[in-house]
Each structure stands twice: as C-alpha cells, then as structure tokens.
Amino acid sequence: MTREGAITGLLALVVGVVAGLLVAPKPPTWLDPYLPVAVVAAVDAAVGGLRAALERVFSDRVFVVSFLSNVLLAAALVALGDALGVGGAMSTAVVVVLGIRIFTNASAVRRSLLKL
C-alpha cells in the first residue's frame, strides 16, 4: 500500500538530482548562506516524512507545510543571524539542530523497518 507512494517519492528525488546535475544553475551569490541550511532543513522534512510513512501516518498536507516552514524558518534564522553579525554561528546552530532531528527520525525509521 505504501509502496507506490514511496516509489513515486524516490523517483521524484532521483529526477530532481539528475535535473540538478544536468542543469547545474548557479544560484545568486546572496543566496549562498541560505541554500545549505535550506537543503538540510528539506532533508530533515523528508526524513520526517519517511518516518511518518513507515508509521502509516503520512499526510501530504503535513509534509508540505512542514517542508516549506522548515526551509523558510531555517533560512530566516540564518538571515537573522547575519543581521546580528553571527551568521556563521547561526548556520552551524541550525545545521546541528536539524542534524539531531534527522538522527532522531532516522532512528525511528530504523526501528520501524526492523520492527524493533
């Protein structure tokens, strides 16, 4: 039952990666500080979605909202950090927090997969 959705998502990821590698656009320089944290935030949302899917509670609505709010919030935090003159430290903090969340969700995914 979840297989079709999972495959669709995976395909979408692969298509995105291929497109990114092929097109290889150069993002504007002013985006440089925000893109990495945005990507990490998106990865966090994706892992959270995977966890929810494995727990059979996945909802597109929740995923879309959390994805976009994650990305925007991460970028906004880094922008705030830049405005306060602690941009580098703020990016590090955001990445660390998101990394912790990714690990938490990944361990939940692992538990779901191994039925432990």
Added chain:
Amino acid sequence: MTDELPSRTPRLHVPPPGESPPGELPLGEPADTTGPAGGGPAVVHPTVGKATSGGTGSRVRLLRYVTVLLLAVLGFGVAVMIRIADTPERLAAARPDELATELEDLAVAGRRLEVEATGLEQTRAAVADGARGDADLDRARREAEALAVLAGTGPATGPGVTLRIDDPRGTVEAWILVDALQELRDAGAEAIELSGVRVVASTYIVDAPGGGMTVDGGSVVPPYELRVVGDAHTLAQAMRIPGGVLDTVATRDGAHAEVTNSDRIEIRALRAVPTPRFARPAG
C-alpha cells in the same frame, strides 16, 4: 508499533480525516503549475497511509503533487549544492561574465576577511602585550630574588669556600675579620655568613669586651666560620695570597685559619627585610 514511538515531532500529528479546511494550502506555491485540479479523473489514490484517504479527492491529489514536487526540489537542491561545492569543475564550465561576477564577489569577501584579519591581528597584539607583561613580571621576580640574595633577605646556595679561624687564645681582632670580608668581597663573594650571621653591606664587626666579637649586635665566639658563596678557586686564592688573610691569622698567637673549597655551600641565615621609614622608591 506506533505506541512505543516518541511523539515529540508535532509534524507527525495525524489530522483527523476529512477535516482539512478548504484553502488550507497557505502557500501561493507551484501547485498551480503541477496540479491541474480537476483536470484528471477525480479518483482518490490512497497510496500512502490512511491520512490521505479522508480528504476530498482533488485536494488530496493536489497535495500529493506538491509533495512529489517538493521532493524533486529537494533532490535538485542537493545536486546543485554538491555541484557548487565542486569548485574546479564549476570554474571550468563558467562563462566569462560569471567569472567576472565571481571575481568581484571574491574581492568583496576578501575585503571583509581583511577587516576581520585586522581585528584578529589587533587581538593577537593585545594578547602578546599581555604575554610581554607576564615576561616583565617574571624578570622582575628573578631580579627581586637576585637582590634578595645580595641583601641577605633570601637564602642562597652555590659553590664556594668555608674559612675556619681557630682562635683558642682570643688574639684575633675584629679588623682581621673585616679585612677577610673585604678580601672575600674583592674576590667576588656573593653571599657570606659569619658563624650564623648573614653578612650584608651594613654589617659591622667590633671586638667584644672579654673575648669574641659583636657582629650586627649579636655575640660571636671563636672558632669563627665564614661560609662564602662565589667562585671557589678565586676565593681560596684570595685567602691564600702571601700576606693575605691566612698569613695574617697565622701571625696571631695560637690562631690558625684554613680554607676548604666546596661544590655546594648553602646559606640559610637570613636578615630581616628592612622597612625604610623615610625613603620611598622613586619612579
């Protein structure tokens, strides 16, 4: 399965089926490009999870499209970031105007880093100043210790000689000891102790009535023992020089003096630190 999982992530909250309010898609997002709402057959595909099975069909499909699009965007972003990190390849593929822009950006970044470097250099200079202050303190402390040895307020140790003057009949007078001290100082004595009394610049020696001597107010009786820190060989030579201290003592009735070199003389007798009443250190 779900009961043992921590419910810390609010994102995992299951919305009650069928409760999605209309227009809850708050983002003027690329939904319009991907989701031709109502275009396809309005069949519900509950592909993943039960939560999708409750909403109205087209909205659910729209959200599903958005989800897929977002995942694609994520993949795209990851690929772009990886591509960006791959600098040499990117530079080779870049167009001249891109390179010019980048050069400008790098110049701006370079200026910013220069400012930062200036600040850091100032910090380093400040820290180095602090270290130099420490060095000054160390030097002052060493100097104070050296001066304490010379002033007799600190213990001293080092090579030197012991000069022992036996005077069983009390014929050695104070001037002989004063001469001996003078000789020792000329020979480079750095710390002197006379029978337990530290000898300093202000030390005086006078004959005591009824034998012995008064040294700095204290009574000293024969045999006199001078323990001296300095260059042992030079000090001993100074004592043995013809007509010098040993010879002078030998001319006194019954008196005898001898010099012993030593690798290590330890002088523990101390003089109290003087407290000047009037004199103050002048800058």
